[in-house]
Every structure is written in structure tokens, then in C-alpha cells.
Amino acid sequence: MCASPPECAGQILETVPLVMLAIRTEMRSHRGSDLSVPQFRVLVYLNRYKGASLSDIAEHMGLTLPSMSKMIDGLVARRLVTRRMAPGDRRRVTLAPTALGKTAMQSAYKATESRLAERLAALPESERRIIFKAMQVLESIFVSGREAKTAIGK
Amino acid sequence: MCASPPECAGQILETVPLVMLAIRTEMRSHRGSDLSVPQFRVLVYLNRYKGASLSDIAEHMGLTLPSMSKMIDGLVARRLVTRRMAPGDRRRVTLAPTALGKTAMQSAYKATESRLAERLAALPESERRIIFKAMQVLESIFVSGREAKTAIGK
DNA sequence: TATTGTTATACTCTATAACTATA
DNA sequence: TATAGTTATAGAGTATAACAATA
Numbered sequence: 001m002c003a004s005p006p007e008c009a010g011q012i013l014e015t016v017p018l019v020m021l022a023i024r025t026e027m028r029s030h031r032g033s034d035l036s037v038p039q040f041r042v043l044v045y046l047n048r049y050k051g052a053s054l055s056d057i058a059e060h061m062g063l064t065l066p067s068m069s070k071m072i073d074g075l076v077a078r079r080l081v082t083r084r085m086a087p088g089d090r091r092r093v094t095l096a097p098t099a100l101g102k103t104a105m106q107s108a109y110k111a112t113e114s115r116l117a118e119r120l121a122a123l124p125e126s127e128r129r130i131i132f133k134a135m136q137v138l139e140s141i142f143v144s145g146r147e148a149k150t151a152i153g154k
Numbered sequence: 155m156c157a158s159p160p161e162c163a164g165q166i167l168e169t170v171p172l173v174m175l176a177i178r179t180e181m182r183s184h185r186g187s188d189l190s191v192p193q194f195r196v197l198v199y200l201n202r203y204k205g206a207s208l209s210d211i212a213e214h215m216g217l218t219l220p221s222m223s224k225m226i227d228g229l230v231a232r233r234l235v236t237r238r239m240a241p242g243d244r245r246r247v248t249l250a251p252t253a254l255g256k257t258a259m260q261s262a263y264k265a266t267e268s269r270l271a272e273r274l275a276a277l278p279e280s281e282r283r284i285i286f287k288a289m290q291v292l293e294s295i296f297v298s299g300r301e302a303k304t305a306i307g308k
Numbered sequence: 309t310a311t312t313g314t315t316a317t318a319c320t321c322t323a324t325a326a327c328t329a330t331a
Numbered sequence: 332t333a334t335a336g337t338t339a340t341a342g343a344g345t346a347t348a349a350c351a352a353t354a
Contacts, residue, residue, distance in 0.1 A: 003279065003286040005271035012270060013177065013263070015289040017191055018296045020174045021216045023167065028345095036320065037171060054336060062175045067322050069337060074320075091330045091335040109167070116166060117159035119295045125157065127291045132157040134288030135169040137281050141273045142172045182322095190343065208313060221345050223314060228343075245312040245353045315350070320343105327338070 012138075022119075023112060030111040033104035039075060043105035046081065046097045053092050062144065080104055166292075176273075177266060184265040187258035193229060197259035200235065200251045207246045216298065234258055 024037050035043070038061065045060050046052055058068035072095065075081040080101035086092035097105065120128055178191050189197070192215065199214050200206055212222035226249065229235040234255035240246035251259065274282055 003282040005274040005282065006267055008274050008282045008286050008289075009267045009270035011286050011289040011293075012173065013266060015293045015296070016170060016173050016177060017195060018298075019166065019170050019292055022296050023170060024345095025216060038321070041171060055334090062179060063321085064323060065336060066324080066338080071321075073337095086335095089331075089335085093336070112167060113160055113163045116163035120159040120162050122295060123291065128157040128159065128162045130284055131288040131291060132162050132165050134285045135162075135165040137277065137285060138173055139165075139169045141276065142169070142176050144172075192344070209311090217344085218346060219313065220315080220347080225344075227314095240312095243312085243354075247313070309354100311354075312352085313350100314352100316348085318346085320345075322343080323341085325339085328336085329334100330336100331332100331334075 022116070026112045026115040027108055030108055033107040033111075035104060035108045038071060039080075040105060040108050042071065042075065043080065043097050043101050044109075046095050047102060047105060050096065051086075051094050052096075053086065053094065055092075057095065059144070075101070176270070180266045180269040181262055184262055187261040187265075189258060189262045192225060193234075194259060194262050196225065196229065197234065197251050197255050198263075200249050201256060201259060204250065205240075205248050206250075207240065207248065209246075211249065213298070229255070 020037075027035055027037055027040060041061060042057060045057055049056065054065060054068055054072065057072075058065050061068065063071075072081060072083060076083050079098055082096050082098055084094045084096075086094045120131070123131075174191075181189055181191055181194060195215060196211060199211055203210065208219060208222055208226065211226075212219050215222065217225070226235060226237060230237050233252055236250050236252055238248045238250075240248045274285070277285075
């Protein structure tokens with residue numbers, strides 16, 4: 001009953017795609033604000049970090065600039081995000097969620113959270129605490145980009 | 155410091171996509187057996203459940219039959235999977251990994267596992283145990299399809 | 309008629325390469 | 332010359348709708 005790094009990695013490799021599938025399914029099946037997980041994550045980020053540039057969000061998401069640019073195209077076309085020239089540096093772009101984007105994000109968040117919560121409610125509190133703690137630890141070692149810098153700055 | 159179902163769900167929603175990104179990046183950057191995460195999961199499943207049909211694997215992956223059919227097309231084209239008519243029911247299809255498919259899967263698994271293990275090695279054993287346990291619990295509540303039936307059969 | 313799978317079509321996600329505009 | 336972003340192109344992942352073959 002040990003948990004060596006490789007054993008732990010193997011268990012993560014088995015479980016995380018399963019949970020990810022559930023998240024994707026819930027998020028996409030939510031009629032009214034049908035967002036993909038990447039779209040949702042972009043909106044959350046832009047809501048948290050005002051005035052983010054394309055490079056900022058691309059780094060956060062772990063995507064290339066062209067991929068990110070195209071994703072933003074879609075969000076702009078759906079009126080969920082605005083894209084403006086940055087004051088002071090005309091190469092840069094300033095991204096922000098619209099009011100519609102914020103409500104879509106919140107709606108998707110609540111719906112997905114509550115679906116996941118239903119499953120978690122079947123567990124004893126002790127096991128939920130283990131999951132909660134595990135997620136915090138995982139976040140700390142898998143985080144990248146702006147959050148990491150922000151955390152250092154705290 | 156409680157962990158209500160919604161709080162726990164929120165933390166999962168924040169962390170799991172991050173870990174998934176790391177897994178995808180490691181898996182895809184592994185030259186020699188460049189597999190996507192879905193492709194990898196299909197190979198693992200077919201290796202575990204001999205003689206699986208398209209419906210079996212589609213249910214396991216949480217995908218529609220057309221999506222699965224197309225994914226298998228790609229794996230067959232790359233000589234990683236064989237697709238034969240099932241004996242006894244000519245509508246069904248019997249899928250199996252080729253020798254090449256098995257080595258690609260094992261190679262991708264080892265490479266990804268060891269990259270994740272590197273990150274996990276930075277943690278104290280106690281935290282790895284929490285992660286390990288959390289993954290087991292999550293797997294139990296997010297599992298679906300054939301594994302669930304198998305587990306019941308145990 | 310119900311089940312298993314494929315084909316047609318379309319949209320999102322993602323990448324690399326080549327390009328434009330600004331600094 | 333270096334940086335920020337876009338356009339062009341391509342392939343994988345996913346879905347729905349329509350279809351074919353078998354049971």
C-alpha cells in the first residue's frame with residue numbers, strides 16, 4: 001500500500017481522462033450556454049485577469065498563438081468576448097468577456113458544478129476532503145503561466 | 155476547512171483540466187509513438203478487453219458510434235488496430251490492437267508515466283498517498299460502461 | 309422492427325509555416 | 332531585429348442525420 005511516483009502517475013493517467021470526460025459532457029450538454037471546456041476556461045481566465053492579451057491567455061491554456069487566436073475568433077463571433085487594440089502598444093490585443101460571456105460562463109459553471117456535486121454527494125465527507133486536498137496539491141504542481149507568477153507575488 | 159460537494163466540484167473543475175493538459179502534452183510530444191490521449195485510451199481498452207466491439211469501446215469512451223468509428227479508421231490506417239467481422243453476428247466488429255499498437259501503447263504509457271512521476275516525486279509521500287486515494291475514489295464514481303459491470307462481477 | 313456499424317457533413321481544437329504590423 | 336498577432340493549411344476529435352446490412 002505504497003504510493004511511489006510511478007504508481008501515483010499511473011493512477012492519475014487512468015482516472016483524470018475519466019473525470020475530464022464527465023466534465024466535458026456536462027458542460028456541453030448544458031443547453032442555454034453550450035460551451036466547450038476550453039471556451040469555458042478562456043472566459044474564466046479573462047474574467048479573472050482583466051486586460052489580458054492573446055499571449056497571456058495562450059500561455060495559460062498551454063496553446064500556440066494561432067490556436068488561441070482562432071478560439072478567440074469563435075468567442076468574438078458569438079459575442080462572448082471583446083477584442084480591442086491595447087493602448088500603448090498597437091501590436092497587442094486586449095481581451096475581455098462581454099456581459100453575455102460572463103453570464104454564459106457563470107451558467108455553465110453552476111450547471112457543471114452541480115452535476116459533479118451530485119456525484120460527490122454520494123461520498124462520505126472524509127473522502128471528499130481527500131479529493132479536495134489532492135486537487136489542491138495537483139494544482140500546485142501542474143499550474144503554469146500567469147497564476148504561477150501571481151502566486152509567487154502573493 | 156470543509157469540503158462540501160459544490161466546493162469539491164469547483165476544485166475539481168479548476169484542477170482536472172490543468173492535469174489533463176499536462177497529460178496530453180506529454181503524450182503528444184513523445185516522438186516514436188505519437189498518440190493522442192483518446193487513441194491511447196482506446197488501445198489500453200482493447201488490450202484489456204479482447205474481442206471488444208465498436209459499441210463496447212464507444213460506451214467506454216463516452217463517444218457516439220460515428221465518432222468512434224472514425225477514430226478506429228485512423229488507428230486501422232496506422233496499423234495499430236485490426237478490425238474484423240465478428241463470428242456469429244455479422245453486424246458486429248471485433249477490434250484488437252496489433253503488435254505495433256501494443257508497443258506504441260506501452261511506449262506512450264511509460265513515457266507519460268515517467269514525466270508525471272517526475273513532478274510527483276517533488277511531493278512528500280503523504281501527499282502522494284492522498285492523491286492516489288483520491289484518484290481511486292474518483293474513478294469509482296466516474297467510471298462507466300464495461301468496467302463498471304466487470305467490477306460488479308468481481 | 310431493432311441493432312450494429314458506416315457515410316456524409318459540419319464545427320471545434322490543435323499544430324506548423326508563412327505572413328503583417330508594430331516596436 | 333524582435334515581438335504580437337493573424338492567415339493559410341491540415342489533421343484529430345466530436346456531433347447529428349441519413350443510410351446499409353444483419354438479426
